Amino acid sequence: MQKKRVTLADVARLAGLSPTAASMILTGRPDTRLSAEAHAKVHAAAAELGYRPNVAARALRTDQSRSIAFISDYVATTRFASGLIRGALSAADAAKNVLLVLETGGEPARTLRAIEAALDRQVDGVILAAMRAREVFLPDIAIPVPTVMLNGTNARFPTSVLPDEFEGGRTAVRLLVEAGVTDRLVLLGHNPEDERGQFRSEPISRRLAGIRAEMAAHGLTFATELSSWDWEVANGYDLVRRLLRKERPKGLLCLNDRLAFGAYQALGEAHLSIPGDVALISFDNDELASYLRPGLTTIALPHGNMGQLAIELLLGAKPAAGEHLVPMSAVRRGSLPTTTL
Amino acid sequence: MQKKRVTLADVARLAGLSPTAASMILTGRPDTRLSAEAHAKVHAAAAELGYRPNVAARALRTDQSRSIAFISDYVATTRFASGLIRGALSAADAAKNVLLVLETGGEPARTLRAIEAALDRQVDGVILAAMRAREVFLPDIAIPVPTVMLNGTNARFPTSVLPDEFEGGRTAVRLLVEAGVTDRLVLLGHNPEDERGQFRSEPISRRLAGIRAEMAAHGLTFATELSSWDWEVANGYDLVRRLLRKERPKGLLCLNDRLAFGAYQALGEAHLSIPGDVALISFDNDELASYLRPGLTTIALPHGNMGQLAIELLLGAKPAAGEHLVPMSAVRRGSLPTTTL
């Protein structure tokens, strides 16, 4: 006894009206001249039958599917990076949209397949998200629906959502200054001399620019700047171990939380206390930051808000071109000394 | 100059055949009697025009959308948990399907909305995934398409994919034994006496049962069993700190990686070396495990394989009822001593 799907025609029949009337009433057209009585009857009938519109049929007619493609190089590299999806998901849900999630692994062929699969399904918009790469590769295929770049940029699609790295960089330095940590400062993760000719991604360049701008504003300089191309835990550990053989820093500005974790390990081995001997501040607000002991003070990547904004831009009248910068907020934990004024 | 979509009719016209013929040829029907010449002409025409079928139209006609709903309480709680999605994604991609990802936050109302949204879109199947909760709440709504439970169970849907926790538990103990760590063993995270009346989820019960079975098989017992309802880093730290005041363990069997990380912190403070003084083994193969120093040996949750299997079951002729257990493999790092035979 398999139930047939309830169609609009069924609703109309029960309400004693035409499908036209039922459609107009249920889709909530404003300029319709149908009577209040008709409205009531149709809604009653729909409720009684448990009518749910067939999205495929609607899509066929209107070219709108109420679904959005979220195409990402990686679905999530960190728990916190999954905030990008989560934010998008909840904004989409709020707008009665659904997310088609596709992963490309950064591979051109898979990216092309993903875009085609999405377009075949009549998505109303596309989000091109980058978890790792910042400059997003895009195959040469036209995307005839609104598109926004998330956490990355590409010349073909002018609308993008990015963290406000410049301000984030400034905030990190400001926190250090507020905590009274102003000398024997070490920058962990980048050294312009060592990386001459290499190209750091745009957002990271801005983070660094923000840091330097605020340092300069306070008349401060780094005692040492340690370069590492990768920013993994092991790099942080190695760098700080080597650092400690030569000098005793008072503050470490780490370019991400994984580097900071490595620094914790090296400092722990050297029996240096945090933040008593060495203060740390970092970026990302990775899952790790809350696990560390003491907790790591860090400038959060606002993933959730970014994902949400991307959807909102897409669903808005017309995605405003340009970069939309989302503020990075400081998450204060125990790795900076508290100033007792 | 906006291009109109290329339709099947366009292809047929260019090929000089009927849409019927074109459809049959392009969908690759086996029992068709169309000439080889017709096949060639249609394929050539499709290629020339860059024809892509309209999935909405096809879904309308066939009730098949080549898309699958992935409905999860949380999209990802850990980077490694996102392996569930990633595995599903790649299997879906391989089968030319697309994943509709929906998050419920564990809320009944949102779960209902998610299922409805998915069914409205004619999904061919549903994966009900659990990242946190193991017993999945399900609203009382019929799901008229194949459904598989992923990383959780529910009486209404007999097909489920689960990690083989019992074997995983046994493996952990076996590794300890192989490494020669057989006395002063401590179980971190569970004590049956302290948790009397509390209900641990099914998979965790199995993990514990596997551990106890293998311990018994080797004639071993735990010197101490430490209970903690939550398995966060801080719990591991507190438990081990208190433990070290009273006794000096030689091996720690941690019920997850976060507890193990807490143990690392406490052991580090006490200047105990790993694995020299204390050996550790754990479960999950969380992101953390590779960050620790030395690396944490852990029994991996096979998220990727699980996600993949779920899709394969769904797309198979008929999802075989019953529990499908996916092996948990050991990831050897440095937290167990290496036996030099």
Next chain:
DNA sequence: CATCCTTGCTAAAACCATTTAGCAAATGCA
């Protein structure tokens, strides 16, 4: 030569919601 089968193909219906064009009755206005 009439009948039947096979081969190669097509016309048209069906899927379900939206939308354009328009009809009939009631009302308003002069």
Next chain:
DNA sequence: TGCATTTGCTAAATGGTTTTAGCAAGGATG
């Protein structure tokens, strides 16, 4: 009263694909 307008509603076309039913031509069979 006569005409125009408004009100309340509907018939039918539309979107693109799949699928059922069946047609015409050619060959085989008796």
